[in-house]
Amino acid sequence: MNPLKPVKVSIKDIKTETNDVKTYVLSLKDSFKALPGQFNMLGYPGVGEAPISYSSLVRNGYFEHTIKAVGRVTRFLDGLKIKDEIVLRGPYGRGWPMNKARGKDILLIAGGVGLAPIRPVIQIILEKRDLFDDVSLIYGARNEKNMLFIDEFDKWRKGISLYLTVDEVANLPVFSTGKRRSKGGWKHSVGLVTYLLDKVKIKPDKTFVFVCGPEIMMRFICRGLLMTGIASSRIYVSLERRMKCGIAHCGHCQHSGLFVCKDGPVFSYRDVRGLPDGLL
Numbered sequence: 001m002n003p004l005k006p007v008k009v010s011i012k013d014i015k016t017e018t019n020d021v022k023t024y025v026l027s028l029k030d031s032f033k034a035l036p037g038q039f040n041m042l043g044y045p046g047v048g049e050a051p052i053s054y055s056s057l058v059r060n061g062y063f064e065h066t067i068k069a070v071g072r073v074t075r076f077l078d079g080l081k082i083k084d085e086i087v088l089r090g091p092y093g094r095g096w097p098m099n100k101a102r103g104k105d106i107l108l109i110a111g112g113v114g115l116a117p118i119r120p121v122i123q124i125i126l127e128k129r130d131l132f133d134d135v136s137l138i139y140g141a142r143n144e145k146n147m148l149f150i151d152e153f154d155k156w157r158k159g160i161s162l163y164l165t166v167d168e169v170a171n172l173p174v175f176s177t178g179k180r181r182s183k184g185g186w187k188h189s190v191g192l193v194t195y196l197l198d199k200v201k202i203k204p205d206k207t208f209v210f211v212c213g214p215e216i217m218m219r220f221i222c223r224g225l226l227m228t229g230i231a232s233s234r235i236y237v238s239l240e241r242r243m244k245c246g247i248a249h250c251g252h253c254q255h256s257g258l259f260v261c262k263d264g265p266v267f268s269y270r271d272v273r274g275l276p277d278g279l280l
């Protein structure tokens with residue numbers, strides 16, 4: 001197989017998550033495996049490609065990608081319909097360390113569209129609930145309308161403790177607090193995800209943490225986590241960098257000897273903390 005050769009795939013279904021995020025259901029005939037946290041290069045001939053994480057497990061050849069329309073490629077994909085064909089290559093990269101986390105507590109922390117690469121982790125945990133101990137998810141978004149997969153939360157709650165927060169309620173930004181408010185019907189927290197760290201019981205020697213979201217959020221979360229006593233080697237982050245080839249040939253995503261596409265996108269915080277060019 002040529003890892004740079006894209007395959008055609010038709011869109012089986014599209015689900016609108018928010019005003020600028022959609023989930024695409026795709027399928028491939030040939031059997032293949034993809035690990036939670038890995039990504040595909042997704043694109044359209046003549047338009048370009050973008051790295052997009054798997055937002056679901058692969059089951060019977062079916063899998064999902066959840067994409068926020070931000071620029072040239074992703075806006076083009078946003079305009080496609082069911083049965084349209086796109087091209088993809090992958091899966092690429094290193095995923096979340098699910099094996100290491102067996103028998104341990106897992107704390108998942110996501111911001112905005114960063115919940116997409118965490119969702120297959122949640123699906124595995126729910127499928128094989130006995131393999132893991134306490135599992136919690138802290139998820140924050142700008143407001144309730146910007147939250148992904150909201151209709152799955154009740155199902156997730158059957159195996160996972162959910163802690164939700166928004167930056168603003170009824171379009172009014174609320175700076176600070178992290179206190180519960182009932183404004184606009186929102187019954188969960190208001191404030192940054194970092195405030196919710198206090199609500200979760202973290203056992204430093206037993207917990208693995210997987211974090212994905214805007215870089216500024218990950219930076220503060222990782223610092224906050226260190227203060228709980230958890231080692232940087234137990235904290236994993238999924239990094240976003242501009243990439244072209246996806247297989248560590250072109251060097252677009254290279255930093256301090258690390259290729260985000262091949263050595264990552266999931267890294268332990270220990271490995272990327274304080275690198276000179278600011279990986280995190």
Ligand SMILES: Cc1cc2nc3c(=O)[nH]c(=O)nc-3n(C[C@H](O)[C@H](O)[C@H](O)COP(=O)(O)OP(=O)(O)OC[C@H]3O[C@@H](n4cnc5c(N)ncnc54)[C@H](O)[C@@H]3O)c2cc1C
Pocket residue numbers: 039048049050051052053054055066067068069070071072073074075113116117239240241242243265
């Ligand atoms: C490993 C990996 C997994 C990703 N998974 C997802 C996912 O599951 N869902 C999703 O919606 N997005 C994901 N992204 C981000 C997605 O790749 C970018 O949004 C996309 O490449 C933008 O391409 P574009 O042509 O639409 O935008 P462009 O026209 O290229 O750029 C639009 C804006 O986005 C910025 N930008 C573009 N690419 C990146 C990047 N890689 N990192 C930071 N800023 C960027 C540009 O600087 C510009 O401001 C992932 C990125 C990586 C590296």
